[in-house]
Amino acid sequence: MGIGTKIPYAHNTVTTAIGCLPVSPGCANCFAECLVGGRLAFNPRLDRYHGVTEITGDRPRWNGKVNLAPELLGTMVRRERPEVWFIGDLSDLFYEEVPTEHIIEVLAYVLVAGRRGQVAITTTKRSRRQRDLVNGMDLDLLARFADRIASGLLARRPRRAGWEVRHVPGLAAPEPDQHAKVERRPLPWPLPNWWPGVSAEDQRRADERIADLAATPAVLRWVSFEPLLGPVEVCNGRANRWSVPTRRDAAGNGIEWTDPGPAFIPVDWVVVGGESGRHARVNDLAWPRALRDQCRAAGVPFFHKQAGACVRVPRGDALQFALDGSWTAESPGAAQGIARPGHPKGADPREWPPDLRIREFPARLPRAMWPTVLEAP
Numbered sequence: 001m002g003i004g005t006k007i008p009y010a011h012n013t014v015t016t017a018i019g020c021l022p023v024s025p026g027c028a029n030c031f032a033e034c035l036v037g038g039r040l041a042f043n044p045r046l047d048r049y050h051g052v053t054e055i056t057g058d059r060p061r062w063n064g065k066v067n068l069a070p071e072l073l074g075t076m077v078r079r080e081r082p083e084v085w086f087i088g089d090l091s092d093l094f095y096e097e098v099p100t101e102h103i104i105e106v107l108a109y110v111l112v113a114g115r116r117g118q119v120a121i122t123t124t125k126r127s128r129r130q131r132d133l134v135n136g137m138d139l140d141l142l143a144r145f146a147d148r149i150a151s152g153l154l155a156r157r158p159r160r161a162g163w164e165v166r167h168v169p170g171l172a173a174p175e176p177d178q179h180a181k182v183e184r185r186p187l188p189w190p191l192p193n194w195w196p197g198v199s200a201e202d203q204r205r206a207d208e209r210i211a212d213l214a215a216t217p218a219v220l221r222w223v224s225f226e227p228l229l230g231p232v233e234v235c236n237g238r239a240n241r242w243s244v245p246t247r248r249d250a251a252g253n254g255i256e257w258t259d260p261g262p263a264f265i266p267v268d269w270v271v272v273g274g275e276s277g278r279h280a281r282v283n284d285l286a287w288p289r290a291l292r293d294q295c296r297a298a299g300v301p302f303f304h305k306q307a308g309a310c311v312r313v314p315r316g317d318a319l320q321f322a323l324d325g326s327w328t329a330e331s332p333g334a335a336q337g338i339a340r341p342g343h344p345k346g347a348d349p350r351e352w353p354p355d356l357r358i359r360e361f362p363a364r365l366p367r368a369m370w371p372t373v374l375e376a377p
Contacts, residue, residue, distance in 0.1 A: 003075055008347070008359065008372040009271060009303055010121065011083035014073055015090040016106055017098040019052040019066035023125050026201035026227055029279050032090040033062050066097045073109035077149065082117030082369055094126035094133070104138060107191060108145030114193035119365065123197040123224045125205075127212035130196060134216050143187050190217040195269075195362075197222040202230040210234065214266040220364055221267045226305060227275030231287050235265050235294045263297040269362045270295050274308015276345035282338065283308035283346075285317070288356060301360035307346030311339050317353050349374055 037053030037060020053060040198209035274283030295302035359374040
């Protein structure tokens with residue numbers, strides 16, 4: 001929503017395109033539409049949240065409209081200390097009604113912020129649009145947006161002369177700024193400090209969206225299984241779904257492929273979380289455990305974000321939690337191994353089984369930039 005966040009794998013969140021529509025079962029209990037359509041919609045100082053939801057039944061629902069506020073990313077550009085920024089926590093940046101130009105402008109802010117070491121992560125359920133847009137990126141427009149953003153920043157803060165704007169060779173340079181000396185460099189693509197990801201809640205959506213993500217140029221790809229609504233096999237396994245290019249053509253397209261083996265996972269980071277909220281659906285702890293084991297076999301970092309508000313656990317675990325006072329068993333679910341954590345989202349690692357107290361980050365992120373530190377048992 002704004003600067004700072006309780007999301008344990010980021011330091012800050014910013015949503016520049018507010019508005020969405022549901023696309024799959026994972027959207028059924030969207031917390032963002034309740035938050036945006038609740039207290040934020042009635043705050044007169046936050047007009048960017050107005051008019052994008054409507055009351056349907058007993059709760060707000062997205063109405064399909066979108067409000068844009070790319071200027072919110074100015075804080076990321078000016079931030080001195082390198083941090084992780086989650087862009088779009090209250091929406092989907094690749095929602096069909098978000099203009100392509102807005103997405104490119106957001107990525108231009110990310111490009112400029114990379115000069116101070118900022119890392120931006122995004123996740124989407126519109127994996128196909130993300131794939132197509134990234135593969136067909138208008139680099140000229142991206143460079144122009146980045147030039148304008150950097151020049152504007154320098155004009156306001158002249159002591160920061162020497163900002164290096166990475167630029168497509170041959171593109172006309174911007175008007176010179178009296179305070180700034182701008183060094184032209186080739187624009188890097190894909191952006192080294194943007195980690196695109198997808199969100200998937202079950203096997204079907206994982207298969208669809210991870211395939212699109214694998215075809216999306218990126219220095220790091222990640223997947224968020226939140227809310228996790230069923231068991232997911234993301235590795236090659238018996239299906240042998242993934243292959244990797246061993247030779248590419250001049251455009252970077254694979255022309256020879258190989259089978260990387262059954263343990264291979266086509267992403268660089270996996271985040272898992274159960275659903276939260278009053279109507280949270282059950283998260284069986286066997287599901288994140290299975291994903292953890294697949295990540296271990298593939299050497300992919302695994303991050304357990306939260307257990308969720310309604311958890312199915314082995315009877316031994318449930319009894320232990322109940323005795324510890326951390327989790328409370330409820331009837332009739334108690335007979336089925338259903339428990340509710342003391343934390344409303346199940347986000348307190350002290351309440352989890354020890355083997356799920358794992359929060360790992362990709363090797364590309366220096367340890368000094370980790371938003372949270374939780375050592376594996």
